[in-house]
Every structure is written in C-alpha cells, then in structure tokens.
Amino acid sequence: MAATYLRQAKHVLALLAAVLVLLVAPPAAHAEPDEEGGSKTLRAQLESAAKGHVQAKQKLEASKKRQVTLKAALKQAQGKTAELSGRVQEIAGRSYRQGRLTTMTMLLGSTSPDALIDRMLSLDQMAQVDGRALAGYRDAATIAEKATKAIELEIKEQQKQVTVMAKKKQQAQDALAAAGGGQVAGGFVSANSPLAKAAPRNSDGSWPGEGCTVDDPTTGGCITPRLLNAHRQAQAAGFKRYTSCFSQRASGEHPQGKACDYSAAAGGFQNVNASGGDRTYGNNLAAFFVKNADRLGVMYVIWYRQIWLPGSGWRTYNGGSGGPAAAHTNHVHLSIL
Template structure:
C-alpha cells in the first residue's frame, strides 16, 4: 500500500511538471537609476520641444519668404498703377464710339487697316498691364494673409515650447532635481557632422536597424552617427549602447553609455583626468545637440535637455545610477 502511494505521488508530480507554465523572465532592471515614468516624461518633453522648435524655425523661414513676395508684389503694383490710370482715363475719354469714329474717318483702306492693327496692339498691351496689375494686387493680399497665419503659428509653437519646458522641470522636480546647475560647456568643442534630416528640417523616424559597434545588438542610424562623430573627435574610451532593460532608450537602440575611465565602467565616481574626459564629452554632445539630434545628456548628477539646459539630476544609488562613472547620451 505504501509503495502504491509513492508511485501515485511520483505520477502526480510528473503531471504537474508537464502542465506547469513556462517560467517568465522579467526584463532586467535599469541600472541607471530614475524611473520609467521619469524617462517617459523627459522623452515627451524633449521631443515636443525639439519638434516645436523646428516648426517655429520653418514658420519664420516661410514668413521671410512671404515678406519678400509681398515686397516685390507691392513694388510691381506701384509701378503698374500709373499705367492702369492712363488706360482708365483714355477709356473714359474715348469709349467705343470714339474708337469706331477713328476707324471710320480713315482716309483709305490702308489707313483703316493700320489703325485697326494699332488699336488691337494697344488693347493687347492694356489687357496685359491690367492682368499684371491684378496679379500683383492678388499676390500681395495672399502674402499678407499668409504672413498673419505664420505669426499665429509661431505664437503657437512658442507656447508649446514653454509647456514642454515646464513638463521637463516638473518631472525632474518630482524626483528631487531640476534646479539650474552649472553644467558642462566648452566653446572649443569640435564640430560634429550633422545627421540627415527631412526636407522640412524635422528628424526622420528611425528604428533599431543598424548593427551596434559596441555590442551584439542594434541601434538607430542617428545614434550610430553620434557615436562615430564622438570617436572622430577623440572620445574613444569604452562605450556600450544597446542593452535589454526595463525602460529607457537603450533597448530601443537610441542611447549609449560612455565610460569616463579608460579601462571601462568603474564602480566609483570619476576623478582627475577621467572626470575631465567626461566633462569634455558631455560638453561635446551639448554643443552639437542640433547636429546630432540629442534628446538629453546625463553626467555627474546633472542632465541637459534642449528645453532646460543643464539641471540637477537627483537619482539615487551607486556611480552608475548617479552617472558619475559614465556619460549617458540619448538621441531623438
């Protein structure tokens, strides 16, 4: 009996193993501190600000073009105004009866035909002048209306930029950061080769489609350009871009971590030459933010965003979480 129970227990255990669901492996936590909510808010704020800034610049460009059109149209209108006045006065003085009288009073058939040709030519010239004048007036009116619309568009985008700045500040303040900080700036930072943009100046949408030279994963073409430009500028210390994480840009192929130490990530805050290296690299990315499509840079407890400039970044934890051993770069 005891042996039968043992056999039955073994059978039940085997059945449980067969029908048990496979183990679920949670995505690894992000070792860089912060929260998923914070990163989502910062991404929304940065993207919204950059998009509004691009639309504002495009609107100003269109406004400049429209002002040039308006200026030329008004000048042409003024030039033709005298000609149109002459046509109007002559038409008033002569009228159709006077014109027919001129033809009927011709001394000969040849004279009659000559006057017919001249009158026809005059009519064509008058019609052309009137058409040109009308086009100039219409163009000027349309340009004026379009300029008014561009002014409204610019006010709208300025409002959007202000809101996105407030959004970023609120997100940072919620985790104890956001205060204006000294940041890392170097006017002598080298220039970077710009990443490709759309014809209207906006950033094209990109996926994780190219091989990551730092890992076995993938990154976006824009991040690859930023990495290559930093390498060309002399920032060649250990870098890691793609990684599987619970949130953030690394698993999307839109972020890189650049080690401050020459030998790789160290579990201590950078000092001396390593700190200077990180300072210079952070300043390089900020100076070339427009060219590279930078969303934000984090280094030594500070974060730079297009809408806010350098602000304090109060993550908690070790050197990786507070970004004192590496420069974090996120690309749009």
C-alpha cells in the same frame, strides 16, 4: 550512515566555496551600469518634453523660412503693382474720357482705307498693351493679397509653436522637480568642442523616424543609424573609452537602440565617482554632445548629477539611490531622438 554524512558535508563545503568565490571575485571591468536611476515615469516625461520641444522648434524654424519667402514674394508683387499703377490709371482715365464708343469713333474718323487699316492696327496694339498691363497688375495684386494673408497665418503658427516650446520646457522642469532635481545648474560647456558631422534630416528639417536597424559596435545588439553616427563622431573627436549602447532594460532608450553609456574611466565602468582626468574626460564628452546637439539629434545628456535637455539647458538631476551609476558620476549617458 557515515558515508551519507560525508557526502552531505562535501556538498556543503562546495556550496560555501562557491559563495566565497562570488564574494571575493572582483567585478568585471566593463560591467554595464545597472538601471540608471530615475523612474520609468520620469524618463517618459523627459522623452516627451525633449521630443515635443525639438519638433516645435523645427516647425517654428520652417514657418520662419516660409515667412521669409512670402515676404520676398509680397515685396516683388508690391513693386510690380507700383510699376503698373501709372499705366492702369492712364487706361482708366482714357476710358472715362472717351467712353465705350472710342474705337468706333476712331474708325469712322478715318479718311482713307490706308488710314483705316493703320488705325485698326493701332487699336489692336493698344488693346494688347492695355490687356497685358491690366492682367499683370491684377495678378500682382492677387499675389500680394495672398502673400499678406499667408504671412499672417505664419505669424500665428510661430506663436503657437513658441507656446508649445514653453509648455514642453515646463514639463521637463516639473518632471525633474518631482524627482528632486530641476534646478538651474552650471553644466558642461566648452567652446573648444569640435563640430560633429550632422546626421541626415528630412527635406523639411525634421528628424526621420528610425528603428534599431544597424549593428551596435559596442555590445553586439542593435542601434539606430542616428545613434551610430553620434557614436562615431564622438570617437572621431577622441572619445574612445569603453562604451555600452544597446542593452535589455525595463525602460528607457537603451533597449530601443537610442542610448549609449560612456565610461569616464579608461578601464571601463567603475563603481566610484570619477575624479581627476576621468572627470575631465566626462566633462569634455558631455560638452561635445551638447555643442553638437542640433547636428546629432541629441534628446538629452546626463553627467555628474546634471541633465541637459533642449530648451532647458543644464539642470540638476536626481537619479535616486544606486551609487555612481544612478548619479551618473562614473559615466556619461547620451539619448538620441
């Protein structure tokens, strides 16, 4: 009996010792932030708003480029018709004055075989010149008409995309407001932020679809090529503190390889609000991503209770309870399209 009690006592002591170790052991210096605050619904709304805004903006810009090309074609066609209008009027006037029998009359009026041949050549040359002038005028007028109609369609397309952009901006603001944020914020902007190397785009200016296909240099998982470019550009700009990109989470961009968390502290993620040089580091990093948002394909940036989205700019962000990780006061979050 005594031996049994002794064995039980040893098990209890061992369990207590293990609990004490867990209680007093310091957290790992590079432990990833927990779920970063905000609901799955909020993240889905922000992603939809950001992607929709960027796509509409790309379509708007593409339409404006097409309109410039069409205007150039219209101007050239109008110049051609103006140049040929005098010739066309001359042909029309001559046809009216001389009538349909002009050619036969001219031939019958020849006084010799040589004169007949000369007149036939003259008539043929005149017909060729008249034909080219009329065809050129007709083609130029057709081009001008088509260009005018196409320009009208492009204007309607631009109005449509402007409306879409406004709706997506409102969608983001409504989602943030529902979570207790969304007010205009001062944000983080620096005119001295260096320019990043742009990520590849499609020929029409849109962003190619990308999967989690390249090795994540920060965690050993996978990320998209566009996120890898953004991460490398940040490092090249001097932002080399601890970073964690891919991670298995319930939602968001991290498990898709489309997001990174950048520690404000040099030693890794800390469960405290960044201050002093650490906060300055975060400010500068957030400003770098925003300045290069169009070059890197940034979907949104979160830092120190604020979020930047394309079209909305910096807005207040409420990550809910969860301390510095949820408030994003100990790390900068980057999500890529």
